Amino acid sequence: MSTTRHLVNRRRRLATSPSRAAVAPVSDEETAAETTEETTEETTAPPGLREPETVPEQGQEPEPESDGTTPPQRRLRSRLPVLLCALTVLLGAFATWAFTSAASLRDEPARQNTALTDIARTSEVKGRIGEAVGAVFSYDYASPARSDRAAKTHLTGRAVQQHKDMLAEVRAQAPQQKLVLTTTVTASGVEYLDGDRARLLIFADQSNTRTGKDEETTFAAAMFAVDAVRRGDTWRIAAIDTFTR
Amino acid sequence: MARAGKTRNPLVIAATALAVVAAGAAGWGGWQRYDAAHDDAASYAQARDDALAAGEQAVQNMNTLDHRTLEKGLDSWEESTTGDLHRQLVDGRDAFAKQIVAAKTVSTAKVLSGAVTELDERAGRAGVMVALRVTVTAPKGDPAVKESRMLGTLTRTSEGWKLSALGQAPVGSTAG
Numbered sequence: 001m002s003t004t005r006h007l008v009n010r011r012r013r014l015a016t017s018p019s020r021a022a023v024a025p026v027s028d029e030e031t032a033a034e035t036t037e038e039t040t041e042e043t044t045a046p047p048g049l050r051e052p053e054t055v056p057e058q059g060q061e062p063e064p065e066s067d068g069t070t071p072p073q074r075r076l077r078s079r080l081p082v083l084l085c086a087l088t089v090l091l092g093a094f095a096t097w098a099f100t101s102a103a104s105l106r107d108e109p110a111r112q113n114t115a116l117t118d119i120a121r122t123s124e125v126k127g128r129i130g131e132a133v134g135a136v137f138s139y140d141y142a143s144p145a146r147s148d149r150a151a152k153t154h155l156t157g158r159a160v161q162q163h164k165d166m167l168a169e170v171r172a173q174a175p176q177q178k179l180v181l182t183t184t185v186t187a188s189g190v191e192y193l194d195g196d197r198a199r200l201l202i203f204a205d206q207s208n209t210r211t212g213k214d215e216e217t218t219f220a221a222a223m224f225a226v227d228a229v230r231r232g233d234t235w236r237i238a239a240i241d242t243f244t245r
Numbered sequence: 246m247a248r249a250g251k252t253r254n255p256l257v258i259a260a261t262a263l264a265v266v267a268a269g270a271a272g273w274g275g276w277q278r279y280d281a282a283h284d285d286a287a288s289y290a291q292a293r294d295d296a297l298a299a300g301e302q303a304v305q306n307m308n309t310l311d312h313r314t315l316e317k318g319l320d321s322w323e324e325s326t327t328g329d330l331h332r333q334l335v336d337g338r339d340a341f342a343k344q345i346v347a348a349k350t351v352s353t354a355k356v357l358s359g360a361v362t363e364l365d366e367r368a369g370r371a372g373v374m375v376a377l378r379v380t381v382t383a384p385k386g387d388p389a390v391k392e393s394r395m396l397g398t399l400t401r402t403s404e405g406w407k408l409s410a411l412g413q414a415p416v417g418s419t420a421g
Contacts, residue, residue, distance in 0.1 A: 077257075080260070081256045084257070084264045085263075087264045091270065095270035095273070098271065098275050098278040101278050101281075102274070103281075105278075106281050108287070111287050111290055113290060113294075114286075115360070116289070116290075116361060117289050117290045118286075187394075187396060187414055189362040190360060201376060203414045205416055205417055221414070225358050243376060243378070
């Protein structure tokens with residue numbers, strides 16, 4: 001509080017109201033003026049002191065030409081957040097649509113299935129499963145151990161038991177009839193391929209040779225589907241579907 | 246006036262920041278969506294599935310025939326085929342119809358499984374293999390059920406994929 005200012009104000013007041021000053025005692029007038037002066041000083045001071053601070057603040061705004069803000073500019077300024085919010089909502093809505101649409105396109109069943117589209121994997125699974133089918137459905141009465149080894153190498157899960165059941169008859173008859181069963185895949189197609197899982201349709205020929213008293217070979221046509229899983233770096237047969245009713 | 250200026254500023258900044266973030270998300274999303282829609286592998290996969298669906302249906306049609314609705318059945322055979330196979334069917338239609346009328350057989354087919362073995366999207370050719378169960382019912386005796394291993398070639402026409410060749414997978418030719 002500067003005393004000079006007080007004095008200036010008091011003098012101005014005394015000058016404007018000489019009659020009151022004459023009637024009222026000086027000491028009373030002085031205290032009253034002092035209090036009113038103090039209150040007015042405090043209420044008027046903040047805007048007066050802040051005036052220089054607001055100028056650079058206004059200068060930082062997007063429209064720096066606001067020396068004295070004109071009505072259209074003020075309207076624009078109050079509308080700007082609204083416009084930006086509307087823009088945000090629109091862009092956000094578009095982004096949401098784009099992401100969900102892209103995700104649904106990618107999740108289409110046709111795309112999940114990479115049979116033929118993934119050429120390397122498709123030929124890999126076809127080759128491995130073709131070999132596996134040939135190995136596990138071939139049986140030589142002279143070396144049954146080889147068939148067991150093939151089953152251990154190429155089968156997994158449910159296919160182990162299925163294979164055991166399918167070859168049970170051959171195993172039982174093989175020693176007596178000197179049976180040689182040979183299975184050759186003649187056609188195979190990948191129905192479904194997704195990462196480490198695949199399903200293949202297999203057409204195979206089976207030649208069954210009895211090398212007993214009189215040698216005799218019969219051919220049989222086989223068709224079945226296999227579910228394959230990739231374990232490590234090789235494919236194994238996980239299930240065999242013979243289309244039984 | 247001073248107070249209004251102070252509160253509006255962070256609001257504008259926040260709104261601008263949000264709009265910029267939204268614009269970024271929209272741009273990224275748009276690119277993702279474009280990328281997903283213009284995926285070559287996806288169109289190839291779609292062609293594969295279309296060819297398989299058409300192939301399975303055509304193979305089933307070709308193994309379905311009821312002597313009571315002979316004309317309808319033979320029309321469906323012709324609709325399912327194109328090229329040489331189509332010509333053969335048209336040429337042999339009358340003779341074949343006589344046989345079926347005389348035999349009074351009803352054949353129905355069920356596709357057990359099918360797969361596309363090859364697909365040349367540009368040339369419009371595809372190979373399919375179909376595991377089929379055919380039931381043939383004659384006036385006398387029990388229905389005969391047999392399983393067929395069908396190999397077909399499909400050609401793309403203006404009306405979609407159609408069979409241009411169809412036959413049973415040969416037995417015993419490769420074994421031995």
